[in-house]
Amino acid sequence: MLPLLTTVVGCAIMFVTVVLCSDLWATESTQHILRRADEARGNLEGITWEVVLEAVEQTHTTTMTFDVKARAFDIVVANLAPPQHKGNTVLMLQGNMWFYKPRLSKPVPISQRQKLLGNAAYGDIAATNYAQDYTATVLADDTVNGELCAVFDLLAKDKKATYDRIKYWIAKGRLVGIKAEYFTVSGKKFKSATMEYANTVTIDGEERPFISHIRIHDELLSHDVTTLTFHRPRFQRLPDHLFNLNLLVK
Amino acid sequence: MRPTRLPHIILVWLVVGVGLHLAAAAATSTLSDELWQGFTSRINLQAFGLVQQPVDSRVNPGNVLNLPRYQAEVDIRPDLRLTFRRLEVSIKPRLELRWQQWEEGSRQGDRDTEVETFVHEWLVRYRMSEQLFASYGRENLQWGPAHLLSLSNPFNAANGQNNPRIEVPGLDYSRVVWIPSREWNVSVIANTDEGRFAQRQDFHRTYAVKLDYNAQRTYVSLIPAYREDGVFRLGFFTGWTVSDALLLHMEGSIPEHIDDTAILVGGSYTFTLGPTIVIEFLHDGSGCRREPIGRCVAPGTGIVAPTSGLIRQHYVLVQYTHTHLQDRLNLTLRWMHNLDDTANRLIGIIDYELGDHIQLFVIGNVNTGGKQVEFGSLVDYAVMAGVSYTF
Numbered sequence: 001m002l003p004l005l006t007t008v009v010g011c012a013i014m015f016v017t018v019v020l021c022s023d024l025w026a027t028e029s030t031q032h033i034l035r036r037a038d039e040a041r042g043n044l045e046g047i048t049w050e051v052v053l054e055a056v057e058q059t060h061t062t063t064m065t066f067d068v069k070a071r072a073f074d075i076v077v078a079n080l081a082p083p084q085h086k087g088n089t090v091l092m093l094q095g096n097m098w099f100y101k102p103r104l105s106k107p108v109p110i111s112q113r114q115k116l117l118g119n120a121a122y123g124d125i126a127a128t129n130y131a132q133d134y135t136a137t138v139l140a141d142d143t144v145n146g147e148l149c150a151v152f153d154l155l156a157k158d159k160k161a162t163y164d165r166i167k168y169w170i171a172k173g174r175l176v177g178i179k180a181e182y183f184t185v186s187g188k189k190f191k192s193a194t195m196e197y198a199n200t201v202t203i204d205g206e207e208r209p210f211i212s213h214i215r216i217h218d219e220l221l222s223h224d225v226t227t228l229t230f231h232r233p234r235f236q237r238l239p240d241h242l243f244n245l246n247l248l249v250k
Numbered sequence: 251m252r253p254t255r256l257p258h259i260i261l262v263w264l265v266v267g268v269g270l271h272l273a274a275a276a277a278t279s280t281l282s283d284e285l286w287q288g289f290t291s292r293i294n295l296q297a298f299g300l301v302q303q304p305v306d307s308r309v310n311p312g313n314v315l316n317l318p319r320y321q322a323e324v325d326i327r328p329d330l331r332l333t334f335r336r337l338e339v340s341i342k343p344r345l346e347l348r349w350q351q352w353e354e355g356s357r358q359g360d361r362d363t364e365v366e367t368f369v370h371e372w373l374v375r376y377r378m379s380e381q382l383f384a385s386y387g388r389e390n391l392q393w394g395p396a397h398l399l400s401l402s403n404p405f406n407a408a409n410g411q412n413n414p415r416i417e418v419p420g421l422d423y424s425r426v427v428w429i430p431s432r433e434w435n436v437s438v439i440a441n442t443d444e445g446r447f448a449q450r451q452d453f454h455r456t457y458a459v460k461l462d463y464n465a466q467r468t469y470v471s472l473i474p475a476y477r478e479d480g481v482f483r484l485g486f487f488t489g490w491t492v493s494d495a496l497l498l499h500m501e502g503s504i505p506e507h508i509d510d511t512a513i514l515v516g517g518s519y520t521f522t523l524g525p526t527i528v529i530e531f532l533h534d535g536s537g538c539r540r541e542p543i544g545r546c547v548a549p550g551t552g553i554v555a556p557t558s559g560l561i562r563q564h565y566v567l568v569q570y571t572h573t574h575l576q577d578r579l580n581l582t583l584r585w586m587h588n589l590d591d592t593a594n595r596l597i598g599i600i601d602y603e604l605g606d607h608i609q610l611f612v613i614g615n616v617n618t619g620g621k622q623v624e625f626g627s628l629v630d631y632a633v634m635a636g637v638s639y640t641f
Contacts, residue, residue, distance in 0.1 A: 055577055057576060058576075060576075062578075074432075081606070082607070083640045084606060084607055086640065093432075094432075094433075094464045094465060094469075095466055096464065096467065096468070096469055096489065097491075102292060102294075102329060104410075104411070105409055105414075105417070106390075106392030106394070106400065107392075107393075109395045109497055109499065110497075110526075111491070111496070111519075113494045113495045113520040114524075114526065115524050115573070117577060118574075123494075190522070239380045240381070240429050241377070241380060241381070241383065244427070244429055245462075246393075246427050246435055247375075247427060249392075
């Protein structure tokens with residue numbers, strides 16, 4: 001009787017261990033995939049790039065150009081064109097956002113929900129940190145433009161994230177996010193995006209694809225399209241003073 | 251206008267300096283490229299017309315403040331900036347061509363044209379290290395999250411948000427900013443001259459230390475300040491990013507006489523479709539409770555005694571802002587309610603973008619409550635409309 005009991009208990013322990021390890025492996029794998037996808041859309045030490053934003057609304061198109069400096073999730077966005085917006089600057093530091101324009105005599109606090117232009121929010125040009133900010137549930141694999149993707153349902157860990165819920169398609173071969181759908185708290189899809197990675201950067205000696213275009217589609221009202229084009233990404237260490245509100249206004 | 255040669259000296263110095271730099275740089279194309287890349291400019295031309303109805307009240311008896319009924323103005327506003335290695339130099343010279351006509355007071359029927367040139371702001375800043383910056387110049391130095399008034403600012407609480415087309419005058423400051431970490435900043439500020447902020451009748455130098463702490467989704471600043479005539483006060487502000495849409499803030503100042511404490515609490519909420527609502531409540535213990543409003547000011551000077559820049563003690567601000575409407579229209583509506591006078595000031599600010607360079611604007615201002623209350627004691631209404639062109 002005793003050997004049988006020992007065998008059963010042993011098997012049970014092995015089963016639980018295998019299940020736990022497989023869960024841990026899956027979680028680790030999900031974290032790894034999300035982290036790699038995040039790395040293709042930002043950098044913790046610092047990145048400088050030029051972003052051209054084009055919003056097509058009904059009959060007209062508006063274009064703006066920004067100089068963006070991003071370090072992890074802190075960003076400084078300075079408007080370069082058109083001339084009447086030149087000098088407008090947004091600073092996001094530790095999740096607090098400030099907006100300054102030459103005609104305002106001081107920077108004013110703004111929320112992350114404020115629109116940059118068209119359907120683009122300021123959060124769209126900051127680095128993503130989905131691996132850390134969201135709880136991921138693995139969904140069934142899917143194919144986007146012939147590319148096999150792992151699909152994740154991302155739920156914000158708290159109300160501080162830019163979006164409450166995101167359905168995110170990550171290309172399995174390249175480990176980059178190529179499609180996303182954004183949902184309101186009530187579960188309504190309000191915008192979607194597709195991403196392209198024509199830029200390349202070198203990380204740890206390895207050449208990797210890097211974000212070049214994001215196309216954002218309004219899914220609620222107008223079906224307008226906003227395109228962000230990322231030019232000349234340069235990885236460089238960005239010091240604290242570039243993200244300092246006391247030095248922002250010149 | 252206060253005569254001063256300083257702006258002209260600075261302007262000449264800047265032009266000569268830049269010229270010398272460019273001449274020297276011609277020898278080495280690398281240096282000339284560096285200088286050229288470090289130079290930025292923004293030149294704005296603004297033309298507007300203003301119609302307002304001055305009020306004959308105890309604050310402005312017989313229009314002693316000489317408020318015109320009609321005004322037309324053309325402003326040329328270049329902002330020039332050069333960043334060269336550790337040095338930043340910026341200058342904002344101004345030229346204003348103004349025509350005015352009076353229908354009230356001693357100048358009734360008069361018309362006048364004047365040209366005014368001055369330097370609105372200028373700054374020389376040197377980066378001593380990645381953590382330490384020193385600067386001197388004429389600045390409109392503003393901070394804090396409040397939309398109604400910047401109570402924590404010991405130099406000038408008026409932040410110009412009622413009419414963003416009129417520039418808030420700068421004062422002269424020397425500043426040292428130390429950035430020991432991402433979270434902590436320390437600024438040591440000396441206000442050495444009243445600059446173009448000529449409303450002050452008796453200027454005294456003021457010294458302040460601004461201590462900033464930025465934490466995740468929150469920030470806190472303390473600003474102890476001392477004025478040379480012996481006045482000490484502690485300014486403060488704090489803010490909390492509650493969610494991607496909701497922000498809360500508080501700003502105030504605590505003087506030596508604690509009953510004169512001024513405090514403003516507020517918050518803003520941004521809706522999914524873009525508009526933002528701001529609500530603020532102000533209590534200023536130093537505000538005047540005497541009736542009518544003429545007993546609160548020195549007649550005919552427009553001088554306001556309380557620290558807040560507003561005369562009474564209690565105010566509410568409700569502001570609605572919707573920017574990028576159809577990517578062209580920016581709309582701001584401000585409703586200021588004076589709880590002591592039960593009077594209102596309604597302000598509408600509309601900008602319409604006509605292409606990449608041109609902006610049309612209208613700013614309207616209506617005051618209710620009559621001449622016995624604060625808001626109605628200077629003008630009944632004012633409408634400003636114009637066009638702006640930016641290179």
